[in-house]
Amino acid sequence: MIRCVALRKTYGSVVAVDDLDLEIAAGEVFGFIGPNGAGKTTTIKMMVGILSPTSGTVILGDYDIREAPEAAKAMTGYVPDQPALYDKLTGIEFLRFVGGLYGVATDVLEERCNDLLEEFGLVDRAFELIETYSHGMKQRLTVAAALVHRPRILILDEPMVGMDPQGGLALRRLLSALAASGVTIFLSTHSLAVAEELCDRIAVLDGGRIVVVGSLAELRERAAERPDLEPFDSSLEAVFLSLTGTTGGRV
Amino acid sequence: MSAPSLRVLLAPRLLAARTALRRSRAKVAILTLVTAAFWSGSFVFFERTLSYFQTITALGPMLTQRLLVMLFVSFFAVLVISNVVTALTTFYLAPEVRLLLAAPIPSRRVHDARFIETTVASSWMVLLFGLPAFLAYGVVYHAGPLFYLGTVATLVPFLLIPAAIGVLVTTALVLAFPARRARDVLVVATVALAAIGYLTLRLVRPERLASPSDLAGFAAFLAAFEAPAAWYLPTTWAAEVLIPLLGARPGEPLFYFALLALTAFVLYLASASVVQRIFLTAWSRAQEGRTRARRAPLLGRVLPRLTRPLPRIPALLLAKDVTVFFRDASQWSQLLLLGALVVVYVYNFSVLPIDDGTPLAATLRDVVAFCNLGLAAFVTASVAVRFVYPSVSLEGRAWWVLRSAPVSIATLWWSKFLVAFLPLTVLGEVLIVVTNRYLGVAAGLTLVFMATLLFVIAAIVSLGLAFGAAYPRLDSNNAAQIATGFGGVIYMVTCLGLIAGVIAIEAWPVARLFWQRVGASPLAPIERTLVAIAFGIAFVLTATVTEVGRRSALRSLAALQP
Numbered sequence: 142m143i144r145c146v147a148l149r150k151t152y153g154s155v156v157a158v159d160d161l162d163l164e165i166a167a168g169e170v171f172g173f174i175g176p177n178g179a180g181k182t183t184t185i186k187m188m189v190g191i192l193s194p195t196s197g198t199v200i201l202g203d204y205d206i207r208e209a210p211e212a213a214k215a216m217t218g219y220v221p222d223q224p225a226l227y228d229k230l231t232g233i234e235f236l237r238f239v240g241g242l243y244g245v246a247t248d249v250l251e252e253r254c255n256d257l258l259e260e261f262g263l264v265d266r267a268f269e270l271i272e273t274y275s276h277g278m279k280q281r282l283t284v285a286a287a288l289v290h291r292p293r294i295l296i297l298d299e300p301m302v303g304m305d306p307q308g309g310l311a312l313r314r315l316l317s318a319l320a321a322s323g324v325t326i327f328l329s330t331h332s333l334a335v336a337e338e339l340c341d342r343i344a345v346l347d348g349g350r351i352v353v354v355g356s357l358a359e360l361r362e363r364a365a366e367r368p369d370l371e372p373f374d375s376s377l378e379a380v381f382l383s384l385t386g387t388t389g390g391r392v
Numbered sequence: 393m394s395a396p397s398l399r400v401l402l403a404p405r406l407l408a409a410r411t412a413l414r415r416s417r418a419k420v421a422i423l424t425l426v427t428a429a430f431w432s433g434s435f436v437f438f439e440r441t442l443s444y445f446q447t448i449t450a451l452g453p454m455l456t457q458r459l460l461v462m463l464f465v466s467f468f469a470v471l472v473i474s475n476v477v478t479a480l481t482t483f484y485l486a487p488e489v490r491l492l493l494a495a496p497i498p499s500r501r502v503h504d505a506r507f508i509e510t511t512v513a514s515s516w517m518v519l520l521f522g523l524p525a526f527l528a529y530g531v532v533y534h535a536g537p538l539f540y541l542g543t544v545a546t547l548v549p550f551l552l553i554p555a556a557i558g559v560l561v562t563t564a565l566v567l568a569f570p571a572r573r574a575r576d577v578l579v580v581a582t583v584a585l586a587a588i589g590y591l592t593l594r595l596v597r598p599e600r601l602a603s604p605s606d607l608a609g610f611a612a613f614l615a616a617f618e619a620p621a622a623w624y625l626p627t628t629w630a631a632e633v634l635i636p637l638l639g640a641r642p643g644e645p646l647f648y649f650a651l652l653a654l655t656a657f658v659l660y661l662a663s664a665s666v667v668q669r670i671f672l673t674a675w676s677r678a679q680e681g682r683t684r685a686r687r688a689p690l691l692g693r694v695l696p697r698l699t700r701p702l703p704r705i706p707a708l709l710l711a712k713d714v715t716v717f718f719r720d721a722s723q724w725s726q727l728l729l730l731g732a733l734v735v736v737y738v739y740n741f742s743v744l745p746i747d748d749g750t751p752l753a754a755t756l757r758d759v760v761a762f763c764n765l766g767l768a769a770f771v772t773a774s775v776a777v778r779f780v781y782p783s784v785s786l787e788g789r790a791w792w793v794l795r796s797a798p799v800s801i802a803t804l805w806w807s808k809f810l811v812a813f814l815p816l817t818v819l820g821e822v823l824i825v826v827t828n829r830y831l832g833v834a835a836g837l838t839l840v841f842m843a844t845l846l847f848v849i850a851a852i853v854s855l856g857l858a859f860g861a862a863y864p865r866l867d868s869n870n871a872a873q874i875a876t877g878f879g880g881v882i883y884m885v886t887c888l889g890l891i892a893g894v895i896a897i898e899a900w901p902v903a904r905l906f907w908q909r910v911g912a913s914p915l916a917p918i919e920r921t922l923v924a925i926a927f928g929i930a931f932v933l934t935a936t937v938t939e940v941g942r943r944s945a946l947r948s949l950a951a952l953q954p
Contacts, residue, residue, distance in 0.1 A: 191792055191795040193951075210800070225789030226790050228869070229719040234712075241708040242793070
């Protein structure tokens with residue numbers, strides 16, 4: 142459902158993403174983890190078509206994001222790392238606007254917006270300007286907007302940041318339910334617990350390159366081959382630190 | 393551990409300014425050139441005016457002194473407003489205030505750092521506009537070095553007084569309203585004052601003062617400026633320091649300087665003392681949001697119905713842009729200025745002396761009618777720089793919403809183009825029709841003007857989107873601030889160049905059509921062809937600029953990163 146083919150992005154002499162190849166099946170929850178500056182957000186921006194790759198491409202469903210961007214975007218929902226929204230719109234106006242951009246029919250849009258506001262606990266604040274929302278509320282509204290057109294692919298960049306524990310739990314449940322219904326989920330996260338709980342497979346990105354990709358069990362096997370991993374420490378955190386060559390000593 | 397010094401607190405701004413200067417040398421060079429040109433022009437204007445005043449034996453000295461008071465009064469008024477608006481940001485809205493409050497820094501030092509920042513940010517305008525005027529005074533009066541030293545010494549307390557007033561007024565405002573609401577109140581009040589000032593200045597018909605027969609009006613004009621010269625105003629004190637130093641008349645410069653300096657010091661202490669005591673309370677109050685919106689706001693209900701006839705994406709963008717426009721005081725308040733501009737524009741034509749039947753009046757009417765095309769285009773460009781140019785930047789960090797949606801850049805461009813082109817065309821064409829009626833221009837020629845203007849407006853809008861996308865300021869949500877940036881200036885200059893080009897191309901054919909109308913000389917067949925070719929060239933020029941602008945905008949929009 143998602144295929145990155147030799148995806149590369151350079152800024153002058155700096156290589157942000159280095160010939161990245163990935164293949165993610167329909168209905169899969171795919172975790173994307175890596176240290177700060179590893180190239181996760183850059184990769185995601187190229188996947189959703191808001192950043193042009195230096196070379197390579199991304200195929201979403203049957204559509205190449207470079208050759209048929211509108212068709213590829215129509216089947217995708219995107220949650221960026223920063224919930225920057227139109228502050229002078231109300232929550233419900235924003236959902237209607239996004240639904241309109243994706244061509245959701247007017248008669249179904251209203252009902253869908255109300256359902257999403259209900260589901261994300263924003264119904265009481267639906268008619269208030271977004272500028273009055275907290276960071277967590279904006280984050281929830283962004284996720285709701287990503288779902289308003291019922292996408293087949295959902296790409297999320299750090300969606301849990303700023304959410305309260307209830308919001309985080311509700312989102313994890315929602316993602317599981319969406320995956321069960323066949324939606325492909327690409328999830329970039331710093332929360333290793335979230336990745337461990339939700340993801341079928343995980344890719345570890347470091348320095349713009351994929352260090353390893355596989356299920357949690359496969360990642361543990363790979364990490365166990367490294368001498369610096371404690372024998373009984375098989376948490377994803379230890380695996381991650383080992384695979385990215387860090388020991389957790391830096392801030 | 394000692395508290396950080398003022399230098400440390402001001403370092404972020406200084407370093408940011410230094411980095412900006414180093415990074416964009418071309419921009420700095422262009423801005424330096426523009427500033428130098430402005431200073432030179434301003435100096436020449438003041439030097440000539442003051443020299444002319446000096447030749448009027450009886451009134452000259454009084455006029456020059458009165459002009460100095462007027463300059464100080466104007467600067468002071470603008471400085472107070474500017475300081476209030478700036479202090480609101482530097483003291484209560486800037487994100488780094490949170491960091492300063494959390495850090496172990498005495499509140500007095502926070503005040504001093506923010507006070508300096510407010511003063512500098514608000515006072516550059518006085519340096520830009522004021523220095524050539526003061527220099528011209530020195531040159532015309534052959535003043536000695538003491539005048540120049542006195543000017544610098546006077547300007548320091550003169551700038552500090554409105555800064556302190558600004559901080560005190562802002563703190564009172566923030567205690568009364570939440571900061572966002574206070575900012576809206578200030579923005580609207582400032583723009584409304586500017587619009588009223590502009591209207592008043594025009595409607596008193598200052599051109600009558602040029603008439604030597606209207607001495608009564610002239611005396612009344614001077615008398616009108618007696619009031620601001622009140623002894624208790626800092627503007628009078630500042631003038632009273634400089635006038636004796638110019639050698640214009642004897643006075644007590646030291647006394648007035650002491651008065652000025654002492655007032656500045658006392659007000660600074662008041663500002664520091666108030667901020668020291670209630671900064672945390674005022675800042676906490678400033679963090680409160682707006683009150684809850686009503687259920688289903690009116691705009692949200694009405695706009696979707698009004699935009700229904702349009703294609704889906706332009707309709708959505710129009711509804712969104714109009715909603716945001718009327719909820720953002722920095723945007724809708726610009727309409728007040730626009731209204732004043734249009735009223736003055738039409739009024740100017742209504743008072744032109746073109747009906748007295750003299751040959752001079754007829755010639756004046758023809759010349760003005762021709763210039764009207766350029767003037768209407770200029771007004772449209774002035775409006776575009778405030779409404780079209782910022783439209784890309786105003787998408788802000790939410791640009792990702794449009795970019796990740798299944799909407800092509802070309803569709804987005806067309807939507808933005810239509811949303812701007814339609815109202816601007818209505819404005820420009822109405823201006824041309826109404827003013828041409830005042831001038832008695834023939835219907836055929838008015839149609840030619842309207843057609844030309846249509847193409848010029850298309851080019852102006854296209855350029856606005858191109859420059860707006862090339863110089864995006866996604867972090868700024870203030871339309872007026874975006875318009876006055878570097879890209880806005882370059883955009884305006886480009887528009888003026890385009891308008892001048894079109895006027896130059898159409899000058900001869902329009903003149904021929906005028907002559908034909910008054911029956912002076914009918915058009916020969918070859919002249920008809922040449923007139924058609926000239927209009928054709930003008931249309932090709934504007935269409936080419938529109939297309940070049942479109943392509944440039946598409947490239948910039950594709951590369952634009954939220």
